Amino acid sequence: MEIFVYHTPELTPDQSLPDCAVVIDVLRATTTIATALKVGAEAVQVFSSLDDLMATSESWPGEKRLRAGERGGAAVAGYDLGNSPLDCTSELMAGKRLFLSTTNGTRALQRVKDCPQLVTASLVNRGAAVDYLAQTQPKTVWLLGSGWEGGYSLEDTVCAGAIASLLREKGIDFTVGNDEVVAAQSLYRQWRSDLLNLFKQASHGQRLLKLDRLEDLRYCATEDLIDILPKQVSPGVLTAA
Amino acid sequence: MEIFVYHTPELTPDQSLPDCAVVIDVLRATTTIATALKVGAEAVQVFSSLDDLMATSESWPGEKRLRAGERGGAAVAGYDLGNSPLDCTSELMAGKRLFLSTTNGTRALQRVKDCPQLVTASLVNRGAAVDYLAQTQPKTVWLLGSGWEGGYSLEDTVCAGAIASLLREKGIDFTVGNDEVVAAQSLYRQWRSDLLNLFKQASHGQRLLKLDRLEDLRYCATEDLIDILPKQVSPGVLTAA
Numbered sequence: 001m002e003i004f005v006y007h008t009p010e011l012t013p014d015q016s017l018p019d020c021a022v023v024i025d026v027l028r029a030t031t032t033i034a035t036a037l038k039v040g041a042e043a044v045q046v047f048s049s050l051d052d053l054m055a056t057s058e059s060w061p062g063e064k065r066l067r068a069g070e071r072g073g074a075a076v077a078g079y080d081l082g083n084s085p086l087d088c089t090s091e092l093m094a095g096k097r098l099f100l101s102t103t104n105g106t107r108a109l110q111r112v113k114d115c116p117q118l119v120t121a122s123l124v125n126r127g128a129a130v131d132y133l134a135q136t137q138p139k140t141v142w143l144l145g146s147g148w149e150g151g152y153s154l155e156d157t158v159c160a161g162a163i164a165s166l167l168r169e170k171g172i173d174f175t176v177g178n179d180e181v182v183a184a185q186s187l188y189r190q191w192r193s194d195l196l197n198l199f200k201q202a203s204h205g206q207r208l209l210k211l212d213r214l215e216d217l218r219y220c221a222t223e224d225l226i227d228i229l230p231k232q233v234s235p236g237v238l239t240a241a
Numbered sequence: 242m243e244i245f246v247y248h249t250p251e252l253t254p255d256q257s258l259p260d261c262a263v264v265i266d267v268l269r270a271t272t273t274i275a276t277a278l279k280v281g282a283e284a285v286q287v288f289s290s291l292d293d294l295m296a297t298s299e300s301w302p303g304e305k306r307l308r309a310g311e312r313g314g315a316a317v318a319g320y321d322l323g324n325s326p327l328d329c330t331s332e333l334m335a336g337k338r339l340f341l342s343t344t345n346g347t348r349a350l351q352r353v354k355d356c357p358q359l360v361t362a363s364l365v366n367r368g369a370a371v372d373y374l375a376q377t378q379p380k381t382v383w384l385l386g387s388g389w390e391g392g393y394s395l396e397d398t399v400c401a402g403a404i405a406s407l408l409r410e411k412g413i414d415f416t417v418g419n420d421e422v423v424a425a426q427s428l429y430r431q432w433r434s435d436l437l438n439l440f441k442q443a444s445h446g447q448r449l450l451k452l453d454r455l456e457d458l459r460y461c462a463t464e465d466l467i468d469i470l471p472k473q474v475s476p477g478v479l480t481a482a
Contacts, residue, residue, distance in 0.1 A: 154420040186431040
């Protein structure tokens with residue numbers, strides 16, 4: 001297993017794909033996706049475009065769908081939900097499909113949609129991601145951060161580092177594919193016992209704090225809460241692996 | 242003073258420049274530039290293109306010039322020198338101009354050539370870079386890594402982290418401009434007492450080891466050897482500040 005970390009989808013090599021892509025958007029898309037599936041959503045279907053989301057979800061039975069989305073961290077007008085994992089409850093979601101569009105996370109998913117294995121990870125389910133990699137042993141793995149509008153993000157990089165570090169701790173052998181893997185592990189080692197404070201320093205964390213989302217940060221900074229791994233089963237559609 | 246770290250010139254914001262750019266190419270361009278000026282080179286003039294380098298240096302008196310360059314880490318055929326700081330001696334260089342072209346470092350210099358203040362830094366002279374920032378107090382600073390062919394590099398990022406960390410240690414106040422600043426400091430804090438081993442893990446470090454350049458790595462991984470700060474005095478021409 002050879003592991004590469006990419007900070008954003010724009011930084012991935014052209015014209016190649018790994019055997020397995022692990023898409024990371026800790027604040028908040030991939031945290032929300034894992035949480036929605038944990039509380040019983042039937043699937044999460046992701047869209048880059050709000051128009052496409054509306055068109056597809058219109059054909060779904062009204063009582064079986066929820067529309068969720070954010071732009072710039074704020075909820076989309078007229079949707080059932082924003083992008084907060086704290087809104088995911090079994091009362092609201094059990095048996096329903098969540099139609100989701102977010103600023104950055106859906107772009108990363110789009111970049112790797114043709115990978116043979118595509119899963120999503122966040123800190124809340126990083127243990128499930130590690131178990132999946134250990135079991136399936138893909139030859140090449142990309143830990144793909146979403147970043148923020150094309151830029152580096154601390155929260156996605158530290159999650160990539162958390163995954164690589166847990167693989168090492170569990171004695172699961174892998175080759176370091178690029179320099180970013182080493183740096184992500186250093187970031188995680190320094191901040192692992194203080195992840196909330198790292199998120200408070202992160203530019204997107206600060207943006208969410210201004211929107212009064214401290215509890216979101218606290219939840220998204222918690223490791224290994226959820227034993228579910230979202231996996232793509234058809235283009236843009238994720239269910240529990 | 243607001244500090245931004247950019248891993249490569251390609252990741253800088255379009256259509257803006259800082260008051261001060263600190264260009265970093267630890268392996269090996271900016272280490273070599275600092276060393277050449279330390280041993281008495283009159284100036285270092287950098288070029289992206291080998292043709293431009295030849296054309297300009299031809300008009301220089303033969304006994305007052307040295308041509309140095311690498312492509313892919315290896316010396317350019319017909320040049321006096323490659324890109325090793327260990328070739329910089331006062332016997333060879335005193336009073337001469339070094340005409341230099343390297344794979345990555347010269348691209349980063351090109352990106353910020355119009356900044357009001359442009360200096361170069363590496364680990365061997367990071368203290369001089371910190372003193373310069375403390376004295377001149379530019380409003381915005383970019384610590385600009387060169388990376389490797391558009392990609393992230395550990396050695397440039399750890400040097401950016403070393404500069405930011407020394408500013409903090411000296412009590413020189415600055416604002417964190419982007420997430421990369423926090424990550425670079427974490428990388429440095431974890432590896433500061435073992436920089437050579439970090440360089441041995443770095444992809445470009447491994448490339449140089451295959452070219453039998455361990456002593457270059459060892460030198461480039463040493464902090465605060467040189468009290469010289471190279472500063473751009475006209476486009477592409479650097480002298481001791």
